[in-house]
Amino acid sequence: MSKKQSASSLISELKRKTRKKYSAEEKIRIILEGMRGEISVAELCRREGIYQANYYKWSKDFMEAGKKRLNGDTLREANSSEVGELKEENSSLKELVAELSLENKRLKKNDYGVE
Incomplete structure (x- = not known):
């Protein structure tokens, strides 16, 4: 070179x-x-x-x-794995809200004797 x-x-x-x-x-x-x-x-x-x-x-x-x-x-378009994860999380959160609502009603009923 x-x-x-x-x-x-x-x-x-x-x-x-x-x-x-x-x-x-x-x-x-x-x-x-x-x-x-x-x-x-x-x-x-x-x-x-x-x-x-x-x-x-x-x-x-x-x-x-x-x-x-x-x-x-x-x-941007979400990919299918993101959508699946979000659906699972949404379902879990809905169940948690339902459980907490029932627990809240039960506690109110016990404390106040009211439905």
């Missing part, structure tokens, strides 16, 4: 290791700045150190999420 090849492979390895993960807030800030149009998307991406493809993907995801939110499609 020549010096030039080893240097370029070292640089690409460093870039890979130092790749930044952007939080949702950072992505939104960048997207909104791009939508304002005060600077070009290319210039914004250069300044932020991201590829334009990333900007456009984030922008598309942002718009789709907003559309879903406005349509009220924010609920």
Whole structure:
């Protein structure tokens, strides 16, 4: 391997290791700045150190999420195991309420002699 090849492979390895993960807030800030149009998307991406493809993907995801939110499609479908667990818990809680209601009536009857 020549010096030039080893240097370029070292640089690409460093870039890979130092790749930044952007939080949702950072992505939104960048997207909104791009939508304002005060600077070009290319210039914004250069300044932020991201590829334009990333900007456009984030922008598309942002718009789709907003559309879903406005349509009220924010609920996720529960999986069958969650539904089963919740039904079992609901049944157990109903039984507990019934038992406690009977116990409460019995105690009132004994204390007050009233039904």
